[in-house]
Amino acid sequence: MSEKDAKLEEAYGEVNLSLLADFALTNGISGHEVEMTRVFKTWTEEFADEISYDQLGSIIALKKGAENGPKIMFAGHVDEIGFLVKSIDDKGFLRLQAVGGWWGHVLPSHPVTITTRTGMDYVGVIGSKAPHGLPPAVRNKVMDIQDMYVDLGVASKEEVKLLGIQVGDAVTPKADFHVLANPNYLMSKAWDNRIGAAVAAEVIRSLKDEKIDANVYSVGTVQEEVGLRGAKTAAQKINPDIAVTIDTTIALDTPGDDNRIKLGVGVTLEVMDASYIGHKGLLYHLQDLCDEMGIDYQFELLAAGGTDSGEIHKVHDGVITLSISIPTRYIHSHYGIIHRKDFVDTVKLLTEFSRRMNAETLTELQNYKR
CATH class of the missing domain: 2.40.30.40 (Peptidase M42, domain 2)
Incomplete structure (x- = not known):
C-alpha cells in the first residue's frame, strides 16, 4: 500500500470500490430497476436474515433484532434518470x-x-x-x-x-467509473441515487453477526425520480417506526456557487425540502450522535425538490423521518462527483444509530411530538 493510500484509509476508512462501481454502472432507469435490485440483493443477501420485495419492485433487506424491537427503514432509491x-x-x-x-x-x-x-x-x-x-x-x-x-x-x-x-x-x-486525481473524489453516472442505496446496503453489511434490538430494513426503492412511488409502497409494507432516507443533494462548491453545501464535510442533515419537514427529535438525536462520534456535519434546507421522505413520513399514522444527503456535483447528467468521506461518515453514523436504537430511545423520539 502506498503512503498516499495508507493516509486515505486512515482518514476515512476502507471504501468498497467494487460495490460502488457495481451500483453506479448498473443500468436501471425508473420503472426498469430489476437489474439494479438484483445487484442490491447480491451485495446484501449474505448479511440479511430476509430479502423481500413490494409489488412495485423495491427490494427490502432485513436484519432482525428483538421480536418487538423498533423498526428502522433506511431508504435509498435505486432508479436513475434516463429515457x-x-x-x-x-x-x-x-x-x-x-x-x-x-x-x-x-x-x-x-x-x-x-x-x-x-x-x-x-x-x-x-x-x-x-x-x-x-x-x-x-x-x-x-x-x-x-x-x-x-x-x-x-x-x-x-x-x-x-x-x-x-x-x-x-x-x-452510458458512462464509466473513475477514481479521480485526488482519490477521495469518485466520478460516475447515477450517483443519484446509487450512492444512497449503497449507504443503505453498507449499513446492513456492517451489522453482520451483531446482536441488536432494532429490526433494520435496508431498502432499495424504485421510481423515486418519477414521483417517490416505491418509497410509499415499501413503507406501507414495512410500517417502520423510524425512517432515514439517503439521497444526493446539489453540491454548491463549484465556481459561481455560494459554497453552502460542500463535498467532503461528512454528514449532511436535511432540515427540510419541498416534500417534507424533518422530524426535529430525530435531527437533534443524529446531530448529538455525530458530536459524540467526532463526525463532521452540515445542515441543508431545500426550497425545491424532494426525496423519498416525502412519501414515507405520511404512511399509516405517520413515521419519524429524516433525510441525510450525499452532496454531489453535476447530478442529472452522465457524470457526477462525490467524496469518499461523505459516504464513509454517513455509513458510520447510521450503523451506530442502528446499534443503539431500542424501545426507550424510540419512546423518547415519539414523545418529542407529544
Whole structure:
C-alpha cells in the first residue's frame, strides 16, 4: 500500500470500490430497476436474515433484532434518470421520452445504452450538429429533448426492428467509473441515487453477526425520480417506526456557487425540502450522535425538490423521518462527483444509530411530538 493510500484509509476508512462501481454502472432507469435490485440483493443477501420485495419492485433487506424491537427503514432509491424510446423514424433514428428531469444542454454527443425486451444492449449516441455555420440563434439555444435523437449506426427502421428495439425500450446514460486525481473524489453516472442505496446496503453489511434490538430494513426503492412511488409502497409494507432516507443533494462548491453545501464535510442533515419537514427529535438525536462520534456535519434546507421522505413520513399514522444527503456535483447528467468521506461518515453514523436504537430511545423520539 502506498503512503498516499495508507493516509486515505486512515482518514476515512476502507471504501468498497467494487460495490460502488457495481451500483453506479448498473443500468436501471425508473420503472426498469430489476437489474439494479438484483445487484442490491447480491451485495446484501449474505448479511440479511430476509430479502423481500413490494409489488412495485423495491427490494427490502432485513436484519432482525428483538421480536418487538423498533423498526428502522433506511431508504435509498435505486432508479436513475434516463429515457424511453418514443418513436423510430424511417432512417432508424430514435426519438426520446424523458424519464426524470434533464437539462438538454448536457445531452448532445453523449452515449446511451438501449436495452431490448430480451435484455440485449446496444450503444448509440445522442446526435449533435457541428457548430460550423450554425446561426447564433441555433448555436446558443439549449436543445429540447423532443428535438434530439439517438444514432444507432444503422441505415433504416427495418434494421432497428431486426435488433429487437421497440417503442418503450429503456435508454440509459452510458458512462464509466473513475477514481479521480485526488482519490477521495469518485466520478460516475447515477450517483443519484446509487450512492444512497449503497449507504443503505453498507449499513446492513456492517451489522453482520451483531446482536441488536432494532429490526433494520435496508431498502432499495424504485421510481423515486418519477414521483417517490416505491418509497410509499415499501413503507406501507414495512410500517417502520423510524425512517432515514439517503439521497444526493446539489453540491454548491463549484465556481459561481455560494459554497453552502460542500463535498467532503461528512454528514449532511436535511432540515427540510419541498416534500417534507424533518422530524426535529430525530435531527437533534443524529446531530448529538455525530458530536459524540467526532463526525463532521452540515445542515441543508431545500426550497425545491424532494426525496423519498416525502412519501414515507405520511404512511399509516405517520413515521419519524429524516433525510441525510450525499452532496454531489453535476447530478442529472452522465457524470457526477462525490467524496469518499461523505459516504464513509454517513455509513458510520447510521450503523451506530442502528446499534443503539431500542424501545426507550424510540419512546423518547415519539414523545418529542407529544
